[in-house]
Amino acid sequence: MWTYFHKLASPPHFYALSAKLIPWxxxxxxxxxAYGTFAGLFLAPPDYQQGDAFRIIYVHVPAAYLSxxxxxxxxxxxxxxxxxRMKLAHAVAAGAxxxxxxxxxxxxxxxxxxGRPMWGTWWEWGDPRLTSELIMLFLYFGYMALRSxxxxxxxxxxxxAVLALVGAVNVPIIHFSVEWWSSLHQGATLVRAxxxxxxSAMLYPLLAMIFGFTFLFGALLLQRVRTEVLYRERRARWxxxxxxxxxxxx
Amino acid sequence: MDIMAMGxxxxxxxxxxxxxxxxxxxxxxxxxHRHEKTVKNLRTRLRAMESEE
Numbered sequence: 309m310w311t312y313f314h315k316l317a318s319p320p321h322f323y324a325l326s327a328k329l330i331p332w333x334x335x336x337x338x339x340x341x342a343y344g345t346f347a348g349l350f351l352a353p354p355d356y357q358q359g360d361a362f363r364i365i366y367v368h369v370p371a372a373y374l375s376x377x378x379x380x381x382x383x384x385x386x387x388x389x390x391x392x393r394m395k396l397a398h399a400v401a402a403g404a405x406x407x408x409x410x411x412x413x414x415x416x417x418x419x420x421x422x423g424r425p426m427w428g429t430w431w432e433w434g435d436p437r438l439t440s441e442l443i444m445l446f447l448y449f450g451y452m453a454l455r456s457x458x459x460x461x462x463x464x465x466x467x468x469a470v471l472a473l474v475g476a477v478n479v480p481i482i483h484f485s486v487e488w489w490s491s492l493h494q495g496a497t498l499v500r501a502x503x504x505x506x507x508s509a510m511l512y513p514l515l516a517m518i519f520g521f522t523f524l525f526g527a528l529l530l531q532r533v534r535t536e537v538l539y540r541e542r543r544a545r546w547x548x549x550x551x552x553x554x555x556x557x558x
Numbered sequence: 559m560d561i562m563a564m565g566x567x568x569x570x571x572x573x574x575x576x577x578x579x580x581x582x583x584x585x586x587x588x589x590x591h592r593h594e595k596t597v598k599n600l601r602t603r604l605r606a607m608e609s610e611e
Contacts, residue, residue, distance in 0.1 A: 341582075345575065350561055360564035363571050367578040407585060414581045418574045425570055524582060531589040535596050542600050551601045552608065 320546040333527035340520025347513035370521035372415035378408030383476040386469035398465040403532030409448035436485035437493035447475040
């Protein structure tokens with residue numbers, strides 16, 4: 309089994325395998341998001357309190373969930389890279405950061421658009437859920453700025469990994485903020501001790517969106533990691549024979 | 559057209575979904591562009607190294 313993992317983590321093997329995986333992930337993601345969007349907009353009944361504005365959750369919830377998931381992937385990979393000096397792990401961390409930043413941005417903006425008609429405000433300074441999510445956006449920016457400020461890849465990996473790990477304390481704070489402090493933000497609907505508090509006609513499109521976004525995220529992450537791997541392995545023989553196949557045929 | 563109006567919340571709902579679509583497209587294009595640029599740069603570099611040899 310260990311040899312299998314070693315083979316999987318070897319850059320040329322990862323590069324080839326991910327190329328086969330990406331189209332499937334992307335296709336599954338597009339199908340699920342297309343269904344979820346249609347069903348969420350037109351088939352699900354309007355919420356009895358929020359009317360049609362509740363439909364924003366179909367993009368807001370997956371974006372918010374992935375914004376945190378991306379951070380966990382980034383921090384855990386950075387930690388693995390730091391402790392076991394695994395090259396692929398650092399590439400995953402570096403690839404996850406810009407995607408995480410985009411999904412955090414999306415979660416903040418769609419939340420703000422929902423908040424305007426529902427809470428009567430675009431933004432509430434001091435609200436724990438909103439503030440901690442905004443802090444995560446700055447953590448992503450800090451991580452990317454730190455990486456791009458250091459030319460040496462190995463040093464950039466180590467320095468940014470420390471930042472990613474320190475910032476990871478923010479993720480549980482985001483998750484539990486609505487329970488620990490009083491927040492404008494509503495509590496959890498799906499992940500509850502007594503099961504999801506939502507009817508199935510509303511739930512299924514949401515699940516389709518969550519899984520669809522996850523597959524799309526997976527495809528995007530793999531593609532970004534491939535780019536990282538290619539650059540990091542630029543001196544390796546396999547990259548050379550991949551990019552410059554036998555003279556004449558290229 | 560009632561179904562498109564989303565009650566009184568049409569502007570909020572449609573702007574959220576449109577922005578999401580844009581972000582997903584930008585993410586895809588960014589990843590693709592970055593990869594192509596990297597391949598192109600590395601290829602140029604490898605060719606230059608090869609001609610030096």
